Structure formats: structure tokens, C-alpha cells
Amino acid sequence: MNYGPLLFLGILFTLASSWVGLVLMPNRQLGTLTPHVNATTSAIYPAARAGEAQQGAETYRSLGCIYCHSQQVRPEGFGGDIARGWGKRRTVSRDYLFDKPVQLGTSRTGPDLTNFGERNGAVDWNLKHLYNPQITSPGSIMPAYPFLFEKRRIGKNGASTNALALIAPFAPEAGYEIVPKMEALQLVEYLRSLKTSVDLPEASIKKTEGDAAAPDASATNAPTGAPAPAPAK
Amino acid sequence: MSVPALKALFPGDVQDTAGRRAQLAEIDASCRWPVLYFFLSGLGWLLLGTLLALVTSMKLHLPDFLAESSWLTFGRVRPAHLNTVIYGFASQSAIGVCIWLMCRLCRVPLMAAGIILAANVFWNLGLTVGVVGILVGDSTAIEWLEMPAYATPILFFSYALIAVWAIITFRLRREKQLYVSQWYLLAALLWFPWLYSTAQIMLLIQPVRGVVQAAVNWWFAHNVLGLWFTPIGLAAIYYFIPKVIGRPIRSYYLSVLGFWSLALFYNWNGLHHLVGGPLPAWMITISVVASVMMLIPVIAVAINHHYTMWGHFHKLRYSPTLRFIVVGAMCYTLTSLQGVASALRSVSEVTHFTHHTIAHAHLGMYGFFTMVMFGSIYYIFPRITLREWPSQSLISAHFWACLLGLVLYVVPLSYAGVLQGLAMNTAEIPFLKVVAGTLPFLQLRTLAGLILAAGHVAFFANIVWMLCRVLGPYQQPVRMILTGTQQTAVAGK
Numbered sequence: 001m002n003y004g005p006l007l008f009l010g011i012l013f014t015l016a017s018s019w020v021g022l023v024l025m026p027n028r029q030l031g032t033l034t035p036h037v038n039a040t041t042s043a044i045y046p047a048a049r050a051g052e053a054q055q056g057a058e059t060y061r062s063l064g065c066i067y068c069h070s071q072q073v074r075p076e077g078f079g080g081d082i083a084r085g086w087g088k089r090r091t092v093s094r095d096y097l098f099d100k101p102v103q104l105g106t107s108r109t110g111p112d113l114t115n116f117g118e119r120n121g122a123v124d125w126n127l128k129h130l131y132n133p134q135i136t137s138p139g140s141i142m143p144a145y146p147f148l149f150e151k152r153r154i155g156k157n158g159a160s161t162n163a164l165a166l167i168a169p170f171a172p173e174a175g176y177e178i179v180p181k182m183e184a185l186q187l188v189e190y191l192r193s194l195k196t197s198v199d200l201p202e203a204s205i206k207k208t209e210g211d212a213a214a215p216d217a218s219a220t221n222a223p224t225g226a227p228a229p230a231p232a233k
Numbered sequence: 234m235s236v237p238a239l240k241a242l243f244p245g246d247v248q249d250t251a252g253r254r255a256q257l258a259e260i261d262a263s264c265r266w267p268v269l270y271f272f273l274s275g276l277g278w279l280l281l282g283t284l285l286a287l288v289t290s291m292k293l294h295l296p297d298f299l300a301e302s303s304w305l306t307f308g309r310v311r312p313a314h315l316n317t318v319i320y321g322f323a324s325q326s327a328i329g330v331c332i333w334l335m336c337r338l339c340r341v342p343l344m345a346a347g348i349i350l351a352a353n354v355f356w357n358l359g360l361t362v363g364v365v366g367i368l369v370g371d372s373t374a375i376e377w378l379e380m381p382a383y384a385t386p387i388l389f390f391s392y393a394l395i396a397v398w399a400i401i402t403f404r405l406r407r408e409k410q411l412y413v414s415q416w417y418l419l420a421a422l423l424w425f426p427w428l429y430s431t432a433q434i435m436l437l438i439q440p441v442r443g444v445v446q447a448a449v450n451w452w453f454a455h456n457v458l459g460l461w462f463t464p465i466g467l468a469a470i471y472y473f474i475p476k477v478i479g480r481p482i483r484s485y486y487l488s489v490l491g492f493w494s495l496a497l498f499y500n501w502n503g504l505h506h507l508v509g510g511p512l513p514a515w516m517i518t519i520s521v522v523a524s525v526m527m528l529i530p531v532i533a534v535a536i537n538h539h540y541t542m543w544g545h546f547h548k549l550r551y552s553p554t555l556r557f558i559v560v561g562a563m564c565y566t567l568t569s570l571q572g573v574a575s576a577l578r579s580v581s582e583v584t585h586f587t588h589h590t591i592a593h594a595h596l597g598m599y600g601f602f603t604m605v606m607f608g609s610i611y612y613i614f615p616r617i618t619l620r621e622w623p624s625q626s627l628i629s630a631h632f633w634a635c636l637l638g639l640v641l642y643v644v645p646l647s648y649a650g651v652l653q654g655l656a657m658n659t660a661e662i663p664f665l666k667v668v669a670g671t672l673p674f675l676q677l678r679t680l681a682g683l684i685l686a687a688g689h690v691a692f693f694a695n696i697v698w699m700l701c702r703v704l705g706p707y708q709q710p711v712r713m714i715l716t717g718t719q720q721t722a723v724a725g726k
Contacts (some may be wrong), residue, residue, distance in 0.1 A: 001411060001489060002410055003402075004403070004411070007411070007419060010331055010420065010493065011420045011423050011424065011496065013422075014493075014497055014500060015424050015427055015456075015496075015500050017500070017501070018452065018456075018500040019427070019500075020451045020505060020518065021519065021575075022448060022503060023431060023435070023448065023449055023452055023500065023519070025516075026444075026448040026512070026513075026516055027435075027442075027445045027448075030442065030443060030444060030445050030447055030512075030513075031441060031442050032442075032444060032675050033442065034459065050275050058344075060374075061371060061372065061373070061374040061715065062370035062371070063306055063308045063309070063313060064308020064309050064312060064374060065374060066308070066309050066376075067307065067312070068307070072509070072510050074509035074510070074582075075509065077508060078509050078578075078582055079583075079585075079657070079658050080657060080659060080660045081557070082712055083660035084657075084664075086659045090511070091511040092444075092511045093443055093513070096444050097442065097443045097586065098443075099443065100387060100440055101374055101375050101436070101440065101446055102443060102446045102447050104447050104510055105513070105586075106506060106585070106590065107587075107590070108586035108657060109293070109588075109668070109671075111664050117365075121346075133296070137665060137688075139665045139668070139669060139676075140295045140665060141293055141294065141353065141668055142296060143292060143296045143297075143306055143307050144300045145303075145306065146300065146301055147301065147306075150645075158252075159591070172719055178357040184671070185667055190509040191582055192451070208649070
């Protein structure tokens with residue numbers, strides 16, 4: 001192999017093969033995928049996220065949540081994803097149409113969040129969990145995010161309505177309160193928007209006794225649970 | 234200027250031993266500053282990356298540690314660690330080794346050192362911008378590509394300078410024979426810009442739709458390992474084992490087989506990172522198949538290196554270069570076999586999403602690549618600086634700390650990952666209990682990290698000490714090379 005040009009061509013053609021196979025072909029097959037329209041209800045899935053949740057996705061990206069939390073449900077019988085209640089069906093390409101970036105994740109140091117909004121939509125719980133996971137999940141190794149909250153002196157009009165209801169040892173010293181910043185509320189909105197339990201032709205939800213089909217309302221990413229409190233300031 | 238005209242600038246080939254030695258000394262001298270800059274800035278990033286690694290590791294079992302700062306939250310320190318060690322240390326030492334090997338194997342002195350120095354400045358600038366970008370929250374959250382889009386063009390520009398320089402050097406080669414190492418170097422130099430530009434364009438500049446991003450992401454991320462670090466690491470192994478033990482590579486045909494089968498199969502491996510994921514089965518299956526096919530290059534290379542070393546293992550005692558390189562070569566075989574196994578669906582079902590993958594990545598990037606780079610630096614440094622390593626004890630401390638740290642890191646964590654995966658697949662076990670089960674192993678990992686850090690400090694101290702010694706008998710070996718009076722002139726012994 002002392003002939004330079006042959007080496008050069010070999011080097012180029014080998015990589016070209018997978019560049020076509022694993023980059024161009026997936027784009028050709030999946031790049032034109034469109035949302036699914038339910039024939040009876042005309043509900044569209046997936047829908048683009050509403051503004052606040054979309055901004056929360058940016059916080060999720062910026063804080064690197066992906067390094068511990070995946071967003072993908074493996075098929076029934078492959079791993080314990082469905083048995084753990086992380087999803088009612090496997091996730092498919094269509095679920096991620098509007099995600100930028102797509103954050104499938106490769107680590108489950110924390111639980112999968114694909115359908116977190118269906119499991120736990122309570123704003124209060126989520127804010128406390130972000131402020132200090134030990135409040136809600138003792139023994140968790142998730143970091144606290146105190147910088148998403150503002151610690152401020154309670155004014156003469158009394159505590160703010162949006163202050164976290166904390167008890168010792170997590171409560172601040174007397175005369176102070178913990179109020180979520182905008183980023184914290186947006187992040188919670190994003191987490192609450194994580195829902196994929198919609199029947200799709202390529203991935204249907206397995207019906208169990210007494211279990212009605214998933215309501216298509218979840219397809220709209222409409223928030224559930226209590227309304228969000230106002231941000232700090 | 235045409236190629237023949239450029240070639241005419243150099244003196245004709247020399248055949249006698251003394252002349253060849255003089256030529257080597259001339260080439261080494263010409264490489265001095267460019268290679269030194271890449272090595273030293275790489276080592277600087279290694280120290281920073283080690284510190285970030287320790288912080289990352291500690292945060293996993295002490296979640297309150299440095300939690301007040303958004304800059305130092307786990308999800309930012311972890312990618313900052315990855316990018317500093319991958320693009321700061323590993324890539325820069327790879328480029329340093331690449332430049333030096335290219336000059337030596339082409340038997341051409343390093344020309345246009347200014348280009349290389351400029352590339353070094355831009356590389357470090359781009360990287361600094363990128364890592365700070367990650368820490369302030371501009372990470373892209375695309376694994377192995379976290380540096381924000383305002384930093385990466387600087388890196389790409391720097392890379393383009395190096396690749397153009399390398400290809401011109403290759404074209405001007407005085408040595409007609411192409412050695413195995415050159416195949417790998419040339420391939421890595423051509424593959425990397427293709428990978429990097431594709432990933433940048435399709436993920437950051439004009440993002441593709443939905444999960445196509447994941448396909449491009451893992452096509453890139455796995456190929457950075459397989460088509461950038463692996464070829465340069467193998468090029469160094471192919472060069473240094475025969476060089477140190479004074480015996481040619483065992484089989485030319487195995488080298489050819491190893492090279493072309495790696496080129497054919499490695500680049501199809503990436504999507505095995507998405508087993509069970511939301512992509513069509515054919516994409517993942519084809520990557521699983523290609524991963525299994527990797528057995529061919531890996532076994533071919535392992536047999537070739539093993540039989541080259543056969544009967545010469547006692548030399549490991551005397552040469553730090555050989556020690557690091559041989560450990561690196563063994564780790565290459567081990568990590569590749571582990572990789573083949575974990576690409577299989579039945580294994581991936583358990584080990585995917587666990588710390589097993591982290592252990593595997595460190596066996597590859599640290600056990601294989603970093604050890605090979607350390608070995609190469611032990612050989613190259615004395616030759617380009619014309620100074621001997623000042624302390625043998627520090628070399629020993631470095632080697633044993635690396636080896637012990639590596640074993641303590643990889644073995645328990647690989648095992649922990651399997652336990653974690655099995656527990657996670659058993660839905661009855663509460664998630665927090667799964668987490669609790671990994672804690673002792675995560676603590677052990679911090680200990681392993683501290684040992685590795687101690688090794689790096691020993692290495693760094695030795696280098697600083699070496700660079701501080703300017704005068705004295707350390708000029709002596711040069712004359713010996715030139716006159717050919719001594720067989721082993723400056724050896725990193």
C-alpha cells in the first residue's frame with residue numbers, strides 16, 4: 001500500500017458509505033415525517049410546545065438535565081421501561097418531531113422523563129423538588145438548583161403568595177422566603193408538558209381491562225394540575 | 234509552487250547511518266516548538282479536565298457539593314469535563330503526535346511552523362470560548378458536541394490549518410515506503426473534518442428534523458472515537474512498539490486487513506447507542522451488525538501487536554514508552570470486545586443507560602488512547618527538547634497511579650452498571666433503591682479519580698522539571714546522534 005491516491009480514495013469511500021447510510025438515508029426516511037391527525041377527533045399529535053414550556057426546554061438543555069434523564073421508552077418486554085410506568089407505549093420517531101434539540105439521553109442516573117407530565121404535574125411538588133430534591137425524594141442524588149430561586153426578606157405585607165411552603169430543615173431563616181424565578185417556573189412547565197400517551201398507527205397503547213383509550217386532550221400539551229404561581233418580581 | 238519544485242528545496246536522500254541519524258535529529262529539532270505547544274497546552278487542559286472530573290464524580294455521591302453555583306451544576310461540569318479532555322487534552326496531544334510522526338515517517342522537516350503555531354492558538358481560543366460557553370449555560374446538550382455554535386468554527390478553522398499542513402507534508406515525503414502508521418494518520422486527518430462539519434451543519438447550523446438529529450449525533454460521536462482517536466492511537470502503537478523493541482511489525486498482511494476492515498466497519502457503528510430507541514429498526518440493526526464485525530480489525534491488530542511483542546516483554550521494565558503503549562494496546566482490545574458485547578441487543582437491554590457505558594468510555598479513552606499518548610510523549614519529549622527525563626521515580630509514580638486508578642475505575646463501575654441495569658429492569662425495585670445500590674461504586678470512582686489525578690500531577694511535575702533544566706549534559710545526546718557514536722542516543726528510559 002505505497003500508492004497514495006488509492007489510499008486516499010479508499011479512505012473517502014469507506015466513510016462516504018456510512019455517511020450515505022446513517023446520515024442521508026435516515027434524513028430521507030424521517031426528515032419528512034408529519035404529525036398524526038386523529039381521524040375522529042382531528043386532534044394533532046405532536047403539537048409544538050407552548051411558549052412557556054418551550055422556554056423551559058431551553059433551561060432543561062442549558063442545565064444539562066439530559067446527562068441523568070433519558071426521554072425515550074423502550075418497547076414492551078425490552079427492559080423495564082413500560083413496567084416501571086415510564087410510558088404506556090414505546091416512543092417512536094414521530095414523538096420528537098418538534099424537539100430542538102432532541103434530548104433522548106443515554107443515562108438513567110435519574111428516572112426517564114418521557115411522560116413525566118402525566119405522572120407528576122403538580123407545580124408545587126416540582127418546584128420543591130428543584131429547590132432541593134431531598135424535600136420530595138429523600139436519598140436522591142439529584143443536585144439542588146437553589147439558583148433557580150430567589151431568597152428574599154419577607155416584606156411588611158407578609159409572605160409572597162408564590163413563596164415555597166418549606167418546613168425545617170429546608171426552610172430559610174425566619175423573616176426570609178424562597179420564591180421561584182422565571183426559569184424555575186418555565187422548567188416546571190416544560191416537565192409538565194412531557195406526554196406521549198397518544199395512540200399512533202405505528203405505536204398503539206396496549207388496552208388493559210377498564211382502561212379507556214388515552215384522552216386526546218393530552219396531545220395538546222395542556223397543563224394539568226394547579227395553575228402555576230407567578231414568578232419572582 | 235509545484236511539487237517537484239518544492240521537493241528540490243530539500244537535500245537529496247541519504248543512505249548512510251550517520252546521515253540518517255543527522256536527518257532524524259534535524260526533523261526532531263524542526264518539530265520542537267510546534268509539537269511542544271500542542272503537548273503543553275494539551276497537558277494544561279488535562280489538569281483542568283481532571284479537576285472537572287473530580288468535581289463531577291463527587292457531585293454524584295455528594296449532591297450538595299458546589300450546588301449553589303449554576304456554573305458548576307452537574308449538567309454543566311460533566312460536559313465541560315468531556316470537552317476539555319476530548320478536545321483539549323486528547324485531540325491536542327493527538328495532533329502533536331500526528332505532526333511529529335508525519336514528519337518522521339515522511340522524512341521531511343517540519344515546514345511552515347507558523348501555520349501550526351497559529352492553529353494551536355486558534356484551537357485553544359475556540360476551546361476556551363466553548364468550555365466557558367458550556368459553563369454559562371450555552372451547552373447544546375448534544376453529547377460530544379456541547380460546545381456552542383459560536384465556538385466551533387474557530388476550532389474548525391484551526392483544524393483546517395493542521396489538515397492542510399499535514400497533507401502538504403505528506404505530498405512532499407522523501408520516503409517512498411508508506412508505513413502502516415501513515416495510513417492511519419492520513420485517514421484520521423481526512424475523516425475528522427468530514428465528521429465534524431456534517432455534525433455541525435446538521436445539528437447546529439441547520440438542525441435536521443426530530444430523531445434524525447439522534448442518528449447524526451451518534452454517527453458523529455462514535456466516529457470521533459473510531460475514526461479520529463483510534464487511528465491516531467493505533468498509528469502510535471504501530472510506530473512505537475517496533476521502534477522501542479527494535480524489531481519490525483510481525484505481519485504486513487494483518488496490518489492491511491486491520492486497517493481496511495476498521496475503515497469499512499467502524500463508521501457504521503454509531504447507532505448502537507440507540508438500541509431500543511425511537512428509530513427504525515434497520516438503522517440500529519445495521520450498527521449492531523457492524524459492531525460485531527469490528528471483531529475482525531480488533532483481533533487482527535491484537536494478534537499483530539502481540540506477536541510483535543513476543544519474546545520482548547521483559548523490555549517493559551526499562552522503557553516507560555513501551556509500558557504505557559503496551560497497556561494502551563491491551564486496553565484497546567479489551568474495550569473493543571466490551572464494546573462489541575454491549576452493542577448486542579440482549580446486553581444493551583441491561584447495560585444501556587447505566588454507569589457501565591461510562592466505565593467502557595473510560596477504558597477506551599483513558600486506558601487505550603490516553604495511555605498511548607502518555608507513552609508517545611515519553612518518547613517524543615526528550616527528542617524535541619534535547620533533555621532527558623529528570624526523575625525516574627516520577628515516571629514510575631505516573632505509570633502505577635494511572636494503572637491502579639484505571640483498574641479501580643473501570644472494573645467496579647462496569648460491574649456496578651450491570652447491577653444497576655438488572656435492578657432497573659426489575660420494575661418492583663423502587664428507583665431510589667437502584668440509586669442507593671450504585672452509591673458505593675460512585676464513591677470508589679472518586680477515589681480512582683484521585684489516584685489518576687495524582688498520576689497526572691507527577692507527570693506534570695516531571696515535565697516542568699525537565700523544561701527547567703536548560704544547560705548541562707543534556708545537550709550531549711545530540712552530538713551522539715549526529716556522529717552515530719552511540720546506539721541508543723536519547724531514549725526515554
